Amino acid sequence: MEELIEHSRLQQAAEKPLRLLWPLLRPHRFRLALGVLAMLVSAGGMLAIGQGLREIVDRAFADHSGKFLNDALLVLLCVILLMAGASFVRLKLVYQVAERVINDLRKKIYAHLLSLDPAFFEQHQTGDQVSRINADTTVLQLVITTNLPMVFRHSMMMLGGIAMLCVVSPGMTFAVLLIVPLVIGPIVYFGRRVRARSRDTQNRIGDVSAYSQETLQGIQTIQSFGYEGEAARKFGAMADDVFEAAMKYVAYRAILTAYVIATVMSGIGVVLWRGGYQVLAGDMTPGDLSAFIFYATMVAGAVTAISEALSEFSRASGAADRIMDLLNTRPGLQTSAAPRPLPEKIRGEMEFRNVTFSYPARPGHEALHEASFRVAPGEVVAVVGPSGAGKTTIFQLLQRFYDPAAGSICIDGVNIAECDPRDVRRHLSVVSQDPAILSMSVAENIRMAKPDASDDEVRRAAELAQAHDFISAMSLNYGTMVGERGNRLSGGQKQRIAIARAILKDSKILLLDEATSALDAANEIAVHKALKHLMQGRTTLIIAHRLSTVQNADRIIVMDNGRIVAEGSHAQLYAQKGLYTHLAGLQMDLKAG
Template sequence: MARGAAPNGAETEREKSKRVGALRQLAPFMRPYRVLVALAGFALVLTASLSLALPMAVRRVVDNFGTESDALLDKYFGAAVIIAALLALGTGLRYALVTTLGERVVADIRKAVFDRVIAMSPGFFERLMTGEVLSRITTDTTLILSVIGSSISVALRNVLIFLGGLALMLLTSAKLTGLVLLIVPLVIVPILVMGRRLRVLSRENQDWIAASSGNASEALTSVQTVQAFTHEAASRALFGDVTEKSYVVARRRISVRAVMTVLVMFLVFTGVVGVLWIGARDVRLGSMSSGELVQFVIYAVMVAGAVAALSEIWGELQRAAGATERLVELLEAEDAVSDPESPAKLKRPVQGEISFEKVTFSYPSRPQTAALDAVDLVIRPGETVALVGPSGAGKTTIVQLIQRFYDPQAGRVLLDGQDLKTLTRADFRREIALVPQDPVIFAASARDNIRFGHEEATDAEVEAAAKAAAAHEFISALPEGYDSPLGERGVLLSGGQKQRIAIARAILRDAPVLLLDEATSALDAESERAVQAAVDRLSEGRTTIVVAHRLATVKKADRIVVMEDGRVAATGTHDELVAGGGLYARLAKLQFTDGAMD
């Protein structure tokens, strides 16, 4: 990845990055927990108030030391212990409340982001790597947890101590307070100037971390391919390069933050020392008491410490602001495919008629290349139609548009005469069963993988579907039978076994529309015969669309649609198309496994 091109156009996004005000976008997630926020706020004010009360007790002890009775001094010290105990309890309560609030809010954010992303159409993931989405859900929410569960609370406490301490300093000595206030502009300037730079670097750092996660996710999910092509060294180098760039940006961010902290702390404490020197002269001249000076110094140290802490927390808030922006981008991302505001209701029972009317479509990542070009196609209820043609002809695209993973740029796709755009996707997808070319197996048991097609199915129904898909025998041979875990992405199964699990899943769904995208491509001859028999039984009374190269599958179709360059080149039965010559006859001769021309 070239350094000049930050991941996913991040440079452009950083230009629009907001300041800490972006954290206001967390408000909707905190609103349901107003009581928790109020209690945390009460504990916060209590601890800050008690902290500000301690110097007053110290002043009384210092001013009256040697002049008051031992009993009175004991009361002063006793009061200080009580204040300290209340302060400790309040601090513990504040910690428990804000940490609970942080965990609750972040859990809600993670769920909201996942709920949003899981419903996004495939076109969304053409623009954003899955690894980056996961990085935002994990790394970015961890930053927000740190801020809500700690930084904001500490920041507010320090703001209260700063304001309260400043007011009490003014009451203690207006002269010394005036001198202290002269230091404030010197402290604020580096915070504002360097804070802007810190915000940009924080966002850039997070972008490179996300790119690193995306790179690692892609390599690890394809680890067998990486190793088969001895690409480990190149994959290591690419991941190392992206990770190193993340580190370089992080180092710059750390340097800026360190310099800002050094400047602020030096200016603050130098000012305090100067003011203390002047106060000591006033005590010698008798214009203020020793207790007042001690009280003033304690407040000055508290205020200085609050400013120093705020300058440090500012960096955390900047990072969290960037993380919030990135998460809000996901929550507010526009999907190219969306449900209508007032959807029509799918007419049931579904007959299964599928119509393409002058459909033209290009994938978002290849807008100049038409995957389908003015396609007209009607598939009658209960009809089995085979789609054949060379790679890139548009066969799988038709299957994807039937599921409305994408919307065509022109034309309409209809189910039983209803435009899919007028229906909710969940409504009509319930009536479709899919067996993809590359079956997806989840890291769950064999039973749960099959039940994925119909969550309410009984164990008996699951096993019946597995038998129909010729999967029962190998599943039963697994160590724990149907309860055996299949591993991540089904690594414990062969390609043919994965496909039979996927077919069992589709059989169990029992939908009126069946989509088979190269469903038998990974099966051996014996398994294919068993599965083909199951598919034949399953296809009865259902609209079935088969994308296949195998002659045995194609010959049994009611109709064959030949695709070429995104268009329908010819339609007919196997015998009609072979007799007519042309593309289908050539494909039958060159590609079909039987090689028969009968």
Template sequence: MSSPSGALGSLIPVLGFLRPYKLRLLAASAALLFTAAATLSMGRGLQVLIDQGFAGDSADLRAAIGLLLLIAAAIALGTFARFYLVSWLGERVSADIRKAVFDNIVRLHPGYFEVNRSGEIMSRLTTDTTLLQTIIGSSFSMALRSGLTLVGALVMMVITNLQLSLYIAVAVPLVLLPILVFGRRVRRLSNQSQDSIASVGSYAGEVIQHIRVVQSYTREQFESAAFAGEVERAFSIARRRIRQRALLICAAILLMFAGMSGMIWSGGQDVISGEMSGGELGAFAFYAIMVGSGVATISEVWGELQRAAGAAERLIELLNTRSVIVDPGQKPGNNARRQPALALEEVTFRYPTRTEVPALEDFSLHIPAGQSLALVGPSGAGKSTVFELLQRFYDPHSGRISLDGADIRELGLKQLREQIALVPQQPALFTGDVRYNIAYGKPGASEDEIVAAACAAHAHEFISALPAGYASHLGEQGVRLSGGQRQRIALARAILNDPRILLLDEATSALDSESEYHVQQALQELMHNRTTVIIAHRLSTIRHVDRIAVLDQGRLVATGTHEELLSNCELYQRLARLQFRDQRSAREA
């Protein structure tokens, strides 16, 4: 993504998130200006203390100290207001960016996640937004405050003593030079550092997700060493970034205080000769210190702003990414028929990451309304691809897919997908309770509806035996349930959704024989007079379907009933021989 011109140009879109909070921004700006003015007035207070308080009587000293205390109170109150308001804005904008990025991510097409790691995306949502929160809520405020006090102090120095101001005027441009030189390096290394942190998080997340596989193959030591390598690489990049920032701060401070030393020498000579009062020199030195500390703060914050620019660039890239699946929005009608017909007409499709081999090629298949169709074939034949296209997770490169004669690209995505329920081979459960997972596709379902769906899926008995029944939490990805139990929860979800179209990816594959029998009965009832497409890996489970479609290498080989295909389809005959032979061998064993 091309960023706007300027080193910090990528922060401009982020600052746009401040627009809804104009009043708080104005209040924070007022507090900032008030605090800067109060801080600058401290120099005059020091001049009064030295020239009048120390040179006069106790009353003059008391008045001078009272003035300083009044200025200090104003600074304290202004700082409180500035800190609270700016910190609030930082937290609020960070939360808004997180929501905006997540809202966009959940609407992206699945192909996007084939080429972008989930761990890196999560890093952007968490680490990068936290960094921006720190910048907006702290560092950016510090930079503005230091900039205001620096300019104000320079003006006051000129008013106090023009000759001495020339020393500081020469030093300031010299300080800006290392900021520009080192700033570019810091930004480049900051981007690399954020990428390396994302890589560390992604690697750790993947290992934890598959921890059982890691431990079953005794790969703990290997994964620990590999993770240590990722961490050390991230540390190496961070170390280079820190070194550049340290050099930047060091150069700024040395140059600034070199100019101040020359100023103090010349001013001291003027005080000794009587051409300047001690109070004027004290006030001038105070302003000079403010200029020096302001430049030092800006040079330090500059590195943070460079890091923030890299984080903002990555977040805005996510925010501006658009799904290749265009949603035309809700269309009237298309829901009249309870049993819709589906058709794939001369469809050719290649996955974005495997463009050299078509997943489907000149593929045509008609699925009559209210009937059941099973897809069979060897691995890689294109069965799962049909499911992906029917749900419009991808669009075909050529050909069309229709629902009741209407191209599904003309239907709204919500309008299309709310008519479909999928029961995958590997059920997806969320970190929540049983009730939440069953009602995921129908959040407003009543307790009776949820229990009825669970009973139909033969899940009610084991759910009732859980410690908290339907309120029992299942753990991450349903880890507290067995494979068969997870499958029945997913089936109950589909039953509750009561879809017009049912997609079953060998939904009983994870069940034991007794549960499979009962769930098959439930499926028979669910599939009755409902358009159903089944991916079948075991031919014994699909003898009851209306039709079977045989796929091979992305093409439709034959369609028919089980008996018809046994007599006229060589591929189906071979698949049947292999499976039924394996079943006989298993029984004999």
């Protein structure tokens, strides 16, 4: 009973990669069918060689003229050429399909990752997701290019070989088939263990990928603190864990392969011994024995190859599990099947109504508590407060990266929880404190806001953001590559490109999160002029610590510990001698000092 259960689990392990890959393989059915036909031709050629061997042993040596041998060689060469052609067709078709399918799978995984909300990335390492796109899909690629064709081809050869064994000697065939349970048993036994070790190895590879990506992205900090040795030690320990997990997988597979070879070859030896006695007794011809040994060896090789392929299927099952877990992950944001649309042109009114929110990674801490405020169309409102007060959380909720636990957020009176997040974000332009600059050209980074923007539109946005001069001084101007995470740009340059991006989007609502924090005094004045022009007729929400940024706002919201503690103009709030007065005093002391 336990063996049947194990066999079922092994079968499921083989099915998982196929269940994941079949929707992607289905469009290539015609190529796959041709590949299977080529396998049939190749397998048929091998079976024909066995019959030719019997004829040569029984007849050719009796024909002293050599004519039969000459004819046999000609036929053999024709069969070999046919098999070679079939193998060429099979390999070409299979590898074409494999490359296309894995390419489609990688695109599917990446597109799915882009659809997940920030809450997912709070709780899962980015490097581990990269490992699923690269390492796990490479394992599955081997299923298509090697394991699946191997199982098909050797299954055909095994079935054909058994049929030919029955034709040559039914009695001895029965003896050969007695070996099969001795081979299948260990395959079933080790299958689950190989699968478990494979998944463990893939998970550890994901951990290594995540750690290496994280440390290399922070290489300046690593080197600045002299942390290279400790980082290398931790990486080495993680790499050793991968090695240990891989060795356990290799050990199981090596034991299985050695057992199969020993069992199968011993069986062939016994069959050869018995067949030799039958030849001596005149019950078999030497040709029949030769053909029987040929087919028995073919069947044995096929069983060994299939056992190895099933081991690889168990390994691929671990990779398929990880990919299917990811693809089955649904975004935390629930969007209605018929989302409520926002107007094509909004007025720009925003309102928080008793909003309470906690981040998924910190469910016991309220980032916002019953926050309520309204921003009228065209109004400029600054949000100030100490670090951790909830200022950035307001921006993230407005962009519907998260939904509040209680209360509602409205744009033009429409609850954005009822809208498609992409529709909400279409009406927002954002400049964050640490802007994301991707490894592409300056123009492409600015065009992220509007991919179809003309060169003139990009240049105009850069001019308004005071970025055109330094871009023009670069080697390739707007075509200059900025490096990974914009590492070829200064902090101020990255900030101005981000501002140009927001200007190009030209949305009705502007969200400026410390938008001038990385600019020197001269550029800050210039950018303030550009932003002042841009903000005309638009609703603007600003997060800032600098007094120069907030003093000209129509209204200031003061936050502390997720609560709104005061609202008013700079003069009103400063006169209240509260938290705002304290924050403003710190700014003045800093400026004076």
